[in-house]
Amino acid sequence: MNEKKSNWLNRALAARGVRSVVTATVGFVILFIIFSIMSPSFRSGSNIQNLFRQIAPTLIIGIGQAYVLITGNIDLSIGSVVGMSCMTAGTLMCKGMHPIIACLLTLAASLVVGLLNGTLVAKLKLPSFIATLGTMTLARGLAQLVNNNHNTDFIGNTAQSFRDLLYYGSFLKVFNAVWIAIILWVIFNFLLSKTRTGRHIYAVGSNLDAAKLSGVNSFWTILITYVVSAFCACLTGLILLASAGMGTMDAGTTYEMYAVAAGVIGGISTLGGTGILAGVIAGAGIWGILQNGLQFVGAPVALRNIIIGIIVILAVMLDIVTRTNRKKVKKP
Amino acid sequence: MEKYIVELERIHKSFAGVKVLQDVRFSLKSGEVMALLGENGAGKSTLMKILSGVYTRDSGDMRIFEREQGDLTTKMAQELGIAIIHQELNMCRHLTVAENIFLGRESKKGIILNNKEMVRETTKVLQSLKIDLDPNTVVGELPVSKQQMVEIAKALSIQAKVLVMDEPTSALTSKEIDELFRIIKQLRQDGCGIVYISHRLEELSHLADRVTVLRDGRFIMEGDFNDYTMDQLIAKMVGRDIAEKFPRITCKKGKKILEVKELNSGPLVRDVNLEVCEGEIVGIAGLMGAGRTETTRAIFGIDPKDSGEIILNGKPVAIKKPLDAIKAGIVLAPEDRKKDGLCTKLSVRDNLALPNLDWISGIAGKVNRKKEMELADKAVSELNIKLANLDINAESLSGGNQQKVVIGKWLARDSKVVIFDEPTRGVDVGAKVEIYNLMNKLKQNGTGVVFVSSELPEVMGISDRILVMCDGRITGEIARSEATEDKILTYATEFETKI
Numbered sequence: 156m157n158e159k160k161s162n163w164l165n166r167a168l169a170a171r172g173v174r175s176v177v178t179a180t181v182g183f184v185i186l187f188i189i190f191s192i193m194s195p196s197f198r199s200g201s202n203i204q205n206l207f208r209q210i211a212p213t214l215i216i217g218i219g220q221a222y223v224l225i226t227g228n229i230d231l232s233i234g235s236v237v238g239m240s241c242m243t244a245g246t247l248m249c250k251g252m253h254p255i256i257a258c259l260l261t262l263a264a265s266l267v268v269g270l271l272n273g274t275l276v277a278k279l280k281l282p283s284f285i286a287t288l289g290t291m292t293l294a295r296g297l298a299q300l301v302n303n304n305h306n307t308d309f310i311g312n313t314a315q316s317f318r319d320l321l322y323y324g325s326f327l328k329v330f331n332a333v334w335i336a337i338i339l340w341v342i343f344n345f346l347l348s349k350t351r352t353g354r355h356i357y358a359v360g361s362n363l364d365a366a367k368l369s370g371v372n373s374f375w376t377i378l379i380t381y382v383v384s385a386f387c388a389c390l391t392g393l394i395l396l397a398s399a400g401m402g403t404m405d406a407g408t409t410y411e412m413y414a415v416a417a418g419v420i421g422g423i424s425t426l427g428g429t430g431i432l433a434g435v436i437a438g439a440g441i442w443g444i445l446q447n448g449l450q451f452v453g454a455p456v457a458l459r460n461i462i463i464g465i466i467v468i469l470a471v472m473l474d475i476v477t478r479t480n481r482k483k484v485k486k487p
Numbered sequence: 488m489e490k491y492i493v494e495l496e497r498i499h500k501s502f503a504g505v506k507v508l509q510d511v512r513f514s515l516k517s518g519e520v521m522a523l524l525g526e527n528g529a530g531k532s533t534l535m536k537i538l539s540g541v542y543t544r545d546s547g548d549m550r551i552f553e554r555e556q557g558d559l560t561t562k563m564a565q566e567l568g569i570a571i572i573h574q575e576l577n578m579c580r581h582l583t584v585a586e587n588i589f590l591g592r593e594s595k596k597g598i599i600l601n602n603k604e605m606v607r608e609t610t611k612v613l614q615s616l617k618i619d620l621d622p623n624t625v626v627g628e629l630p631v632s633k634q635q636m637v638e639i640a641k642a643l644s645i646q647a648k649v650l651v652m653d654e655p656t657s658a659l660t661s662k663e664i665d666e667l668f669r670i671i672k673q674l675r676q677d678g679c680g681i682v683y684i685s686h687r688l689e690e691l692s693h694l695a696d697r698v699t700v701l702r703d704g705r706f707i708m709e710g711d712f713n714d715y716t717m718d719q720l721i722a723k724m725v726g727r728d729i730a731e732k733f734p735r736i737t738c739k740k741g742k743k744i745l746e747v748k749e750l751n752s753g754p755l756v757r758d759v760n761l762e763v764c765e766g767e768i769v770g771i772a773g774l775m776g777a778g779r780t781e782t783t784r785a786i787f788g789i790d791p792k793d794s795g796e797i798i799l800n801g802k803p804v805a806i807k808k809p810l811d812a813i814k815a816g817i818v819l820a821p822e823d824r825k826k827d828g829l830c831t832k833l834s835v836r837d838n839l840a841l842p843n844l845d846w847i848s849g850i851a852g853k854v855n856r857k858k859e860m861e862l863a864d865k866a867v868s869e870l871n872i873k874l875a876n877l878d879i880n881a882e883s884l885s886g887g888n889q890q891k892v893v894i895g896k897w898l899a900r901d902s903k904v905v906i907f908d909e910p911t912r913g914v915d916v917g918a919k920v921e922i923y924n925l926m927n928k929l930k931q932n933g934t935g936v937v938f939v940s941s942e943l944p945e946v947m948g949i950s951d952r953i954l955v956m957c958d959g960r961i962t963g964e965i966a967r968s969e970a971t972e973d974k975i976l977t978y979a980t981e982f983e984t985k986i
Contacts (some may be wrong), residue, residue: 274697311899349599349600350595350598351598357579357582357586358579361579362577362578362579362580365578365590368577369590370561371591
């Protein structure tokens with residue numbers, strides 16, 4: 156009985172990188188405690204609220220990037236789609252369009268980029284790094300084109316309701332943006348862990364040929380991941396628009412890399428096939444708490460960046476070290 | 488009278504203008520094992536990939552279960568009951584056994600995966616095959632042999648009526664092979680038609696009912712297996728008589744060139760002592776997992792040594808990494824040619840030049856094109872490597888020719904000791920003899936040769952002296968004249984503790 160139980164535990168820990176999620180979560184808690192001790196204002200209620208609001212966009216794009224990473228690909232266009240979404244919705248709202256219609260149009264435009272990414276990678280077999288490097292530049296160009304190479308005006312006059320909902324609004328003291336992130340996570344976690352599509356995403360990332368030979372539609376599977384990624388980027392763009400109150404052309408710049416970092420810290424391999432979506436929560440959490448906490452303990456921007464960079468490298472190193480150690484122990 | 492369940496006629500297929508199959512026919516009855524023979528590149532795998540929907544034919548008729556079939560996809564072939572176990576294992580190593588077995592046809596409750604049922608079904612299939620495996624194990628953590636069992640279980644779980652096995656035993660131990668044969672016989676009894684591709688003719692005699700031989704993409708013959716002798720079949724496969732399956736030459740044994748003393752490296756290399764003389768082939772036999780490959784890796788400096796000494800020409804040499812070994816004059820043709828032996832995406836010429844760049848490049852490291860070409864041309868002609876030109880990718884070559892490139896890399900250097908780890912695995916009869924001849928040639932030139940192999944006939948046929956390993960230790964040494972299979976197997980199963 157006892158043996159059976161430990162087997163179950165071992166298996167749970169071994170499955171798809173649960174171990175890294177545990178490590179990252181512990182890391183998050185430790186950082187939280189350290190910052191709380193060092194800075195009283197960090198642990199104040201309003202900052203905790205803010206902290207989670209800061210984490211939300213990283214979590215959302217992290218979900219999208221995780222989908223793509225698990226298939227063994229990458230989506231570099233995320234940041235640009237965030238910018239494009241922010242600018243498109245901002246421009247339309249300034250022109251007086253109803254926010255809901257503006258958002259739907261923006262979503263449609265973003266999903267086109269996702270479909271394009273998926274087609275280039277899965278149908279035309281372009282390396283994902285190159286394909287999405289192309290669409291990254293393309294989407295940023297579109298973000299600049301929408302409003303004639305200008306940031307938009309303040310949207311508060313025409314679309315205050317939109318800002319109220321996505322920026323100021325809260326429920327149970329938790330900002331709506333955080334709720335959106337949570338709901339998305341629940342839906343996409345379900346899709347990834349409980350459905351056939353999710354299983355195929357892992358299979359494609361683990362061994363594309365084996366998946367194909369087993370009758371998995373690899374084109375469809377990869378296409379879905381890019382559409383999910385574009386969808387998440389679009390929502391993040393809308394959240395940034397609501398928070399800034401205006402569309403900015405460079406919104407979301409380098410966000411695709413934040414998304415990669417959130418995934419990698421949370422144990423999602425860039426080589427595909429492993430990782431679970433819970434890792435993105437831990438990864439985005441660490442990313443957000445470092446940004447926020449280091450500010451409160453008075454670290455200058457330069458130092459913050461250096462520390463975060465080091466943490467990303469350490470997270471991956473830790474993963475590699477524990478993995479090789481486990482292998483060594485395995486031998487009889 | 489059994490029915491024909493597969494009939495292929497006048498099958499043609501070319502890749503980029505190269506005719507791979509020309510006017511090939513093939514048939515399979517229910518309840519029989521059909522051996523499909525041919526050298527590497529004869530078109531066996533291509534033919535079977537057409538049957539299982541991986542490739543589509545250019546022309547020809549395909550009748551399966553007495554119904555004409557158009558172009559198949561892998562999914563359609565699966566639904567018809569055709570399963571193929573590919574030569575290269577096709578598993579998702581991050582997924583569990585059950586997840587792999589049900590990949591592409593997962594059972595669901597609504598839109599939710601029904602993991603419980605899949606695990607239950609997997610347990611059932613594994614039990615019916617008497618395979619002892621936990622369905623929840625992640626496949627990447629299993630040894631190759633178990634992964635192969637999973638592939639078979641996967642094929643059976645789709646109720647396959649036609650099962651194609653491409654070299655299924657190349658990575659199995661003899662015990663596992665017995666297990667596999669038991670399963671195959673059981674399937675045959677259940678009315679399954681089995682196509683069995685193998686280069687090991689010995690094992691086919693226990694199994695095959697009929698035989699089809701292909702050569703250079705053409706149909707050569709079909710008939711009852713027992714109507715032919717091994718030599719006749721080999722002659723049909725290679726199109727000529729092979730005078731000697733294990734050619735050997737005698738030459739004078741020179742002075743001791745390599746000595747390994749008390750080598751330890753991990754659990755599978757324990758207190759290994761061995762000696763190799765000039766002009767001698769030392770065979771290392773043993774079961775899978777006996778530590779033979781690990782020993783070669785430790786000598787060559789891939790894995791760290793825990794203790795021990797390597798003495799070359801009477802002088803101790805420190806080998807901490809492969810570069811040290813190469814500089815000292817010890818080279819290794821590794822077991823897994825795709826993973827360790829070749830840069831598969833590089834051209835044949837680049838591969839041949841890679842370990843020789845030190846002496847073929849000049850000032851500022853500029854590669855001397857002329858020297859590089861000479862080196863490559865020489866290797867290709869000496870080893871009789873069949874290729875369109877030197878600039879094609881190494882991965883596009885057939886197995887035997889890839890192996891020759893792995894060996895060819897080292898020939899341009901004057902090495903003192905050459906270690907071959909399973910050089911004939913997955914290689915056809917003709918190429919095998921060429922590789923033996925090459926080892927003989929090295930021996931004649933006074934090189935010390937270490938020859939690791941799982942196939943007893945070749946170890947006994949080629950080596951001058953045989954070391955047997957078990958459980959990381961050398962358990963026996965047998966002179967060639969005294970070697971018998973029984974003797975080797977006795978040493979090979981001399982475990983310290985029963986497992």
